[in-house]
Amino acid sequence: MAIERKFKIGKPILEVKNISLSFGGVKAITDTSFDVLEHEVRAIIGPNGAGKSSMLNCINGIYKPQQGTVSFKGKEIPNITPNLMAQMGLSRTFQNLALFKRMSVLDNILVGRKLHTKTNFLEVAFQLPKVKKEEKINRERSEEIISFLEIEDIKDTPVGKLPYGLQKKVELGRALATDSSVILLDEPMAGMNVEEKRDMCRFILKVNDELGTTMVLIEHDMGVVMDISDRVVVLDYGKVIGDGTPDEVRSNQKVIDAYLGVEH
Amino acid sequence: MKPVFMTYTKKDLINLAVCMVLSVLVIPTFITTEYWYTSILIPWLCLALATIGQQIVMGYTGQLALGAAGFMAAGAFAMFNLILRVPDLGFVGSLIVSGLIAAAFGILFGLPSLKVRGIYLMVATLASQFFIIWMIDKFGWFKNYDSSGIITAQDIVILGKPFTTPLAMYFVCLAVTTVLTLLAMNMARGSTGRNWMAVRDMDIAAESMGVSLLRTKVQAFAISAFYCGVAGALFAFCYLKSLEPVAFDIKLSFKILFMCILGGLGTINGAFIGAAFILLFPVLLNAIGNNVFHGAIDATIISSIEQVIFGGLMIIFMIYEPLGMAKLWENIKQKWKTKIPSSTNLKSFGKKT
Numbered sequence: 001m002a003i004e005r006k007f008k009i010g011k012p013i014l015e016v017k018n019i020s021l022s023f024g025g026v027k028a029i030t031d032t033s034f035d036v037l038e039h040e041v042r043a044i045i046g047p048n049g050a051g052k053s054s055m056l057n058c059i060n061g062i063y064k065p066q067q068g069t070v071s072f073k074g075k076e077i078p079n080i081t082p083n084l085m086a087q088m089g090l091s092r093t094f095q096n097l098a099l100f101k102r103m104s105v106l107d108n109i110l111v112g113r114k115l116h117t118k119t120n121f122l123e124v125a126f127q128l129p130k131v132k133k134e135e136k137i138n139r140e141r142s143e144e145i146i147s148f149l150e151i152e153d154i155k156d157t158p159v160g161k162l163p164y165g166l167q168k169k170v171e172l173g174r175a176l177a178t179d180s181s182v183i184l185l186d187e188p189m190a191g192m193n194v195e196e197k198r199d200m201c202r203f204i205l206k207v208n209d210e211l212g213t214t215m216v217l218i219e220h221d222m223g224v225v226m227d228i229s230d231r232v233v234v235l236d237y238g239k240v241i242g243d244g245t246p247d248e249v250r251s252n253q254k255v256i257d258a259y260l261g262v263e264h
Numbered sequence: 265m266k267p268v269f270m271t272y273t274k275k276d277l278i279n280l281a282v283c284m285v286l287s288v289l290v291i292p293t294f295i296t297t298e299y300w301y302t303s304i305l306i307p308w309l310c311l312a313l314a315t316i317g318q319q320i321v322m323g324y325t326g327q328l329a330l331g332a333a334g335f336m337a338a339g340a341f342a343m344f345n346l347i348l349r350v351p352d353l354g355f356v357g358s359l360i361v362s363g364l365i366a367a368a369f370g371i372l373f374g375l376p377s378l379k380v381r382g383i384y385l386m387v388a389t390l391a392s393q394f395f396i397i398w399m400i401d402k403f404g405w406f407k408n409y410d411s412s413g414i415i416t417a418q419d420i421v422i423l424g425k426p427f428t429t430p431l432a433m434y435f436v437c438l439a440v441t442t443v444l445t446l447l448a449m450n451m452a453r454g455s456t457g458r459n460w461m462a463v464r465d466m467d468i469a470a471e472s473m474g475v476s477l478l479r480t481k482v483q484a485f486a487i488s489a490f491y492c493g494v495a496g497a498l499f500a501f502c503y504l505k506s507l508e509p510v511a512f513d514i515k516l517s518f519k520i521l522f523m524c525i526l527g528g529l530g531t532i533n534g535a536f537i538g539a540a541f542i543l544l545f546p547v548l549l550n551a552i553g554n555n556v557f558h559g560a561i562d563a564t565i566i567s568s569i570e571q572v573i574f575g576g577l578m579i580i581f582m583i584y585e586p587l588g589m590a591k592l593w594e595n596i597k598q599k600w601k602t603k604i605p606s607s608t609n610l611k612s613f614g615k616k617t
């Protein structure tokens with residue numbers, strides 16, 4: 001991290017204020033606030049059931065929190081939907097893989113180019129010159145991402161046939177294809193072996209470094225998180241118990257208690 | 265390096281050329297019996313077109329819809345009324361407008377897909393089947409107050425020339441089907457088709473990528489109904505030559521559904537394979553019944569056997585090859601290709617030892 005960064009960490013791009021979310025009587029998130037700065041790698045960690053994924057789903061608009069607001073790029077967004085957030089430049093991956101299983105790797109990544117596709121179905125049906133031009137640009141960008149992620153040899157394979165680690169990579173690729181300014185990664189390294197994890201870390205840092213994309217990631221593995229993120233927010237039972245640089249968080253007594261347990 | 269931006273490969277163009285030569289040159293020169301045109305080729309093209317419509321909504325967008333015949337009826341009766349009341353439109357113009365009218369119904373009956381899915385959507389879309397047929401039956405205006413209930417379709421006249429012989433009608437169907445098939449392929453392989461399939465495979469992820477579920481689903485229903493509407497108009501004007509709502513009952517919807525599933529969900533060529541199979545299979549069974557058993561088996565038994573075999577095939581395909589005959593055909597081709605190099609490998613392996 002000591003090397004000079006091309007994209008300096010800037011102002012807050014995403015702010016979450018006093019979010020509370022409950023499912024019936026179960027409180028998933030209670031009055032949680034934190035922010036994400038432009039161009040940083042931000043991690044959300046916490047034990048199982050701490051409300052990490054629910055938090056991402058609130059930011060992305062899949063869940064509607066009962067209280068609190070989400071501001072993106074300086075604007076408070078009243079009616080969040082996944083579609084609206086995508087249009088504003090926020091993309092994401094999913095914990096349990098949400099790829100288009102019967103489509104090829106290339107097609108999956110091409111779907112990520114949806115917001116850069118302006119032609120309508122009639123123009124596509126008649127293959128007007130502008131459709132061909134647009135398709136060419138989108139395909140070239142997708143191929144770039146495919147070679148960036150080093151998955152050229154599987155690009156025509158239906159995604160459903162790929163092993164888990166590669167599917168995670170494809171999902172990252174699809175999020176990248178949107179050219180979003182913020183990408184939310186829901187457990188990008190879950191279920192991977194050490195080597196795959198190292199690979200994924202490398203890609204996350206590379207994306208952040210070369211494209212300046214702000215990365216918000218949820219992770220279980222403390223070690224990995226501490227190595228790659230600029231700042232970490234720790235959730236436990238739906239509440240923030242620690243927020244700061246990896247070193248600050250590591251020495252936070254509440255965090256240590258939550259992870260290692262504490263004698264009462 | 266493969267060109268990255270082309271939607272069509274050389275192989276596709278060769279396939280297209282072969283199909284065109286077969287259908288435009290070979291079939292008209294070698295098939296002279298009227299029976300083949302009026303009873304097999306024309307309905308095959310019409311039903312294949314309707315099956316493409318069903319494919320778009322079910323195979324590509326993953327919305328279980330059952331009511332293709334309703335949209336076909338809408339198209340057929342719209343065509344009849346347009347030619348009757350707005351003769352200036354001409355045949356092709358009326359065909360397009362009747363497709364658009366069917367598409368409007370498609371949008372209306374596609375709206376439930378936003379709230380319900382799966383088998384429940386299938387039940388909801390059945391409404392289109394019953395509503396459209398009921399509407400045509402109820403209001404005499406649609407049938408031009410004909411008392412018999414069965415009206416004769418007008419003769420097809422394009423640019424002042426009549427197309428009334430079976431061969432001419434076959435060419436009309438062929439032209440319309442070819443154009444619409446190519447357009448469907450363009451959509452299916454382009455960004456439109458990717459949106460459909462994204463909604464089919466994982467709607468939440470599609471939405472997070474900026475694909476609007478409302479737009480995509482309604483669009484698929486509209487396009488699907490357009491195809492069914494045009495197919496229905498052709499079906500009535502070239503094949504049935506008479507219009508009665510009963511011809512577009514739920515049995516036809518099921519037939520199109522079977523064509524779609526047996527042919528292969530999510531494929532365009534599967535629509536043609538499925539339609540051919542379902543149309544030709546009864547003919548084949550009849551021929552076997554007549555020639556092998558010399559009429560010893562009753563015709564009603566043969567038609568029952570047909571149902572049994574269809575049912576069996578549906579189950580077999582659902583279990584072993586859910587992607588239908590188109591996929592089966594692909595697999596056979598793939599095996600052929602891999603067989604040749606692997607056998608040569610074996611030979612050289614044998615020599616070494």
